[in-house]
Amino acid sequence: MAGELDNKVFRATTTAPVNIAVIKYWGKRDPSLNLPTNSSLSVTLSQKSLRTLTTASCAATYPADELILNGKPQEIQSSKRTLACLASLRAHRQAVEDADSSLPKLSTLSLRIVSENNFPTAAGLASSAAGFAALVRAVADLYQLPQSPRDLSRIARQGSGSACRSLMGGYVAWRAGELADGSDSLAEEVAPASHWPEMRALVLVVSADKKDVPSTEGMQTTVATSNLFETRAKTVVPERMAAIETAIQNRDFPAFAEITMRDSNGFHATCLDSWPPIFYMNDVSRAAVRLVHDINRAVGQTVCAYTFDAGPNAVIYYLEKDTELVAGTVKSILGASAEGWDGPFNEPLKDVPAGVALDKLDSRAIEGIKDGVSRVILTGVGEGPISVDEHLVSETGDIISQ
Amino acid sequence: MAGELDNKVFRATTTAPVNIAVIKYWGKRDPSLNLPTNSSLSVTLSQKSLRTLTTASCAATYPADELILNGKPQEIQSSKRTLACLASLRAHRQAVEDADSSLPKLSTLSLRIVSENNFPTAAGLASSAAGFAALVRAVADLYQLPQSPRDLSRIARQGSGSACRSLMGGYVAWRAGELADGSDSLAEEVAPASHWPEMRALVLVVSADKKDVPSTEGMQTTVATSNLFETRAKTVVPERMAAIETAIQNRDFPAFAEITMRDSNGFHATCLDSWPPIFYMNDVSRAAVRLVHDINRAVGQTVCAYTFDAGPNAVIYYLEKDTELVAGTVKSILGASAEGWDGPFNEPLKDVPAGVALDKLDSRAIEGIKDGVSRVILTGVGEGPISVDEHLVSETGDIISQ
Numbered sequence: 001m002a003g004e005l006d007n008k009v010f011r012a013t014t015t016a017p018v019n020i021a022v023i024k025y026w027g028k029r030d031p032s033l034n035l036p037t038n039s040s041l042s043v044t045l046s047q048k049s050l051r052t053l054t055t056a057s058c059a060a061t062y063p064a065d066e067l068i069l070n071g072k073p074q075e076i077q078s079s080k081r082t083l084a085c086l087a088s089l090r091a092h093r094q095a096v097e098d099a100d101s102s103l104p105k106l107s108t109l110s111l112r113i114v115s116e117n118n119f120p121t122a123a124g125l126a127s128s129a130a131g132f133a134a135l136v137r138a139v140a141d142l143y144q145l146p147q148s149p150r151d152l153s154r155i156a157r158q159g160s161g162s163a164c165r166s167l168m169g170g171y172v173a174w175r176a177g178e179l180a181d182g183s184d185s186l187a188e189e190v191a192p193a194s195h196w197p198e199m200r201a202l203v204l205v206v207s208a209d210k211k212d213v214p215s216t217e218g219m220q221t222t223v224a225t226s227n228l229f230e231t232r233a234k235t236v237v238p239e240r241m242a243a244i245e246t247a248i249q250n251r252d253f254p255a256f257a258e259i260t261m262r263d264s265n266g267f268h269a270t271c272l273d274s275w276p277p278i279f280y281m282n283d284v285s286r287a288a289v290r291l292v293h294d295i296n297r298a299v300g301q302t303v304c305a306y307t308f309d310a311g312p313n314a315v316i317y318y319l320e321k322d323t324e325l326v327a328g329t330v331k332s333i334l335g336a337s338a339e340g341w342d343g344p345f346n347e348p349l350k351d352v353p354a355g356v357a358l359d360k361l362d363s364r365a366i367e368g369i370k371d372g373v374s375r376v377i378l379t380g381v382g383e384g385p386i387s388v389d390e391h392l393v394s395e396t397g398d399i400i401s402q
Numbered sequence: 403m404a405g406e407l408d409n410k411v412f413r414a415t416t417t418a419p420v421n422i423a424v425i426k427y428w429g430k431r432d433p434s435l436n437l438p439t440n441s442s443l444s445v446t447l448s449q450k451s452l453r454t455l456t457t458a459s460c461a462a463t464y465p466a467d468e469l470i471l472n473g474k475p476q477e478i479q480s481s482k483r484t485l486a487c488l489a490s491l492r493a494h495r496q497a498v499e500d501a502d503s504s505l506p507k508l509s510t511l512s513l514r515i516v517s518e519n520n521f522p523t524a525a526g527l528a529s530s531a532a533g534f535a536a537l538v539r540a541v542a543d544l545y546q547l548p549q550s551p552r553d554l555s556r557i558a559r560q561g562s563g564s565a566c567r568s569l570m571g572g573y574v575a576w577r578a579g580e581l582a583d584g585s586d587s588l589a590e591e592v593a594p595a596s597h598w599p600e601m602r603a604l605v606l607v608v609s610a611d612k613k614d615v616p617s618t619e620g621m622q623t624t625v626a627t628s629n630l631f632e633t634r635a636k637t638v639v640p641e642r643m644a645a646i647e648t649a650i651q652n653r654d655f656p657a658f659a660e661i662t663m664r665d666s667n668g669f670h671a672t673c674l675d676s677w678p679p680i681f682y683m684n685d686v687s688r689a690a691v692r693l694v695h696d697i698n699r700a701v702g703q704t705v706c707a708y709t710f711d712a713g714p715n716a717v718i719y720y721l722e723k724d725t726e727l728v729a730g731t732v733k734s735i736l737g738a739s740a741e742g743w744d745g746p747f748n749e750p751l752k753d754v755p756a757g758v759a760l761d762k763l764d765s766r767a768i769e770g771i772k773d774g775v776s777r778v779i780l781t782g783v784g785e786g787p788i789s790v791d792e793h794l795v796s797e798t799g800d801i802i803s804q
Contacts, residue, residue, distance in 0.1 A: 227638040227664075228630040228671060236629040262629075262677055269630060269675035275660075276695055277667045283685040293678055 006060050009397040010106060012141035013055040016134035016385040018119075018127070019044045019165045019172065020201065020315045022260040022307055023240055024267040027223045027233055031216075032080075033182040034161045037223060038237040041173045041190065041244055042165045043317070045201060046382030048344040052127070054115040054134035055392035056142040062110035068399060069115050069131070081159045085136055086111065088155045093143035106143055113138065114392035114399050119377075132159030133166030137385040149384065153187035169193045169383035171248045173241065193381045196251050198320040200345075202327050203377035204369070206284045206312040215310040218271065218278050225275040232270050237263070253319055257305030260317060261292070264307040280310050287368025288314035291330070291361060298360040299325055320380070323348045325355030327378065332358065333369050338376050345378035408462050411799040412508060414543035415457040418536035418787045420521075420529070421446045421567045421574065422603065422717045424662040424709060425642055426669040429625045429635055433618075435584040436483075436563045439625060440639040443575045443592065443646055444567045445719070447603055448784030450746040454529070456517040456536035457794035458544040464512035470801060471517050471533070483561045487538055488513065490557045495545035508545055515540065516794035516801050521779070534561030535568030539787040551786065555589035571595045571785035573650045575643065595783045598653050600722040602747075604729050605779035606771070608686045608714040617712040620673065620680050627677040634672050639665070655721055659707030662719060663694070666709040682712050689770025690716035693732075693763060700762040701727055722782070725750045727757030729780065734760060735771050740778050747780035 019042035027037035153164035170193040177185030247255035332354035421444035429439035555566035572595040579587030649657035673680040734756030
């Protein structure tokens, strides 16, 4: 049996998407299991713009488990989170092997996992979510595990909380769950991308001088110190989860937008209420807030919504029909001074005029955006992980650099 | 009787101080009576740096009630708040006259009230608090009313909520009260300035491009829309009020400082949680927050505390013994680029070196302060209104311009 495995390299490769929450995950009730204090909900973003590509392979010739991210070997033994994911996946493979002794004993082999992002890790774009989702999906595919994305989300959650939401496309809820072992804390598809495919997202990448408080540390501080946090987690978010799921079912953009903006503001409010206080938004972020409110006011209805994660970047959601009003207006402000307009979603923007005349907008918002945004990412709602043949490990086990 | 009044101008002049809250007033439970949703507490600032000077006069020759602020006649009939204060004061005078018919019937005469600030009204320095406190105190003195400052605070509150706290010196609480008529919503001295005279305040005046949301409008928005506000008003603030009063009684600066900073952050958190969101702090404000935390960390104990009202200006509290560590360090950052070091409190700063070496501080904080602060105000805890003879109305009723 062992002989059969000797010269063989087993491989599986997947892509995984980034997701941007509209109801934010902030606060762990169990830090080691990554169990959250509240449910959250996100939009999975198209992999045409942002994706992680990961090959999981195993072979008897590999000396030990290895993980290579963007060309850099990682200290896998010091990453409890990675070890927890791999141990779970191996246990599931073991169960499969125990049930069918004809299967190769892949669970006994060392793994070589190679992963590449098509976007800069440091851009503040939740790369860990796509990364852990791709890792879990790729190893599950390598092991040919029968588990559903919902089941696998439990494993990915242990790598990075928000990673569980990147195992599915479209509109995805992460149910906080109640059990101490975390078995009911997992992701569920609220609606597939095809239910509301017109959802677009424009990311305004804002340069930060220095790394902010890391989110794991930040959320622990908030849970431990903010006097307002419990109200958010116990009362406000559960109401918003129900309301935004209804808005998604009804494709009701104004409702979706208001809940999204208010939840982002409420999350950042609890950061500010932490001790010491945590600030992720800066004056450029605030200019984006103003711009969105101004566009909505000028148009006379809610056509765009901002949301901010643990950093200054703005993600602006809008519907494709309002591309001119939203992305066209931002493009007319930034002009050629920002990169990213040439992405795969640029077509609808070509020659699009500003939907809203700039003199209807706050000049501070315009100046703030102009000065602080040097890069945009045009994207929209998209699919979950996709199995591909573009391997990052060769048939002989060598790493293929892209 | 009327003949006796014909040629006489009655006058009384007072100064009144600015106060800066350490537990913030934000939210009205009754907008017309200025009844707050929560109690608040402030430090009355020395009139050596900031004061309003107000002369109240009355004479049979005056054609109508007049109010002149900083040289500009005000539309008194359109200011419900001013009318409410004057009506209350007149009613009290009427009662005095009814009890003693030998007194001149001042309540029947028109008023001429002239008021001057020694600081720019638009500097975001709670000028309305000092203004209404001075107006009420001056008219009460003119009318020789027997009411205590505590009683008069009820009247000043109707002019501007926080004005009630400027009728007393030192450390002043505004009890929210519970009664619908507001009779138990008034200011009380928690401790006189002499109890803890070492308290200093350094105001960093931050230029804002444009006026922020006015505080009356802002607080209504917060009360109506913030999901976190009720927790602040009902739970968080009452606990902080008790804790900071104890800190003041014990002259416990670290406790006073932490409560002050956390309450400022919590207040701004509820602003951010409002819909649409309200931002008063900007990147310069955040640089001041960072600077204060950095100084405290470098020193190894809490020697300074920030607080922000409805605008970007930072007020930094510290004790006189730590002048070098706090004001000295700020002076070494700003150098000659900021005005205000020549104020009446500059003496302890002359030739004072930076208490904290600048290389121990976040360079972003230093740059932010340097770029955004063009003026400082050095001050400290001080006394309440003071009766003076420097009248702004002559013996013949003419306005004296300063």
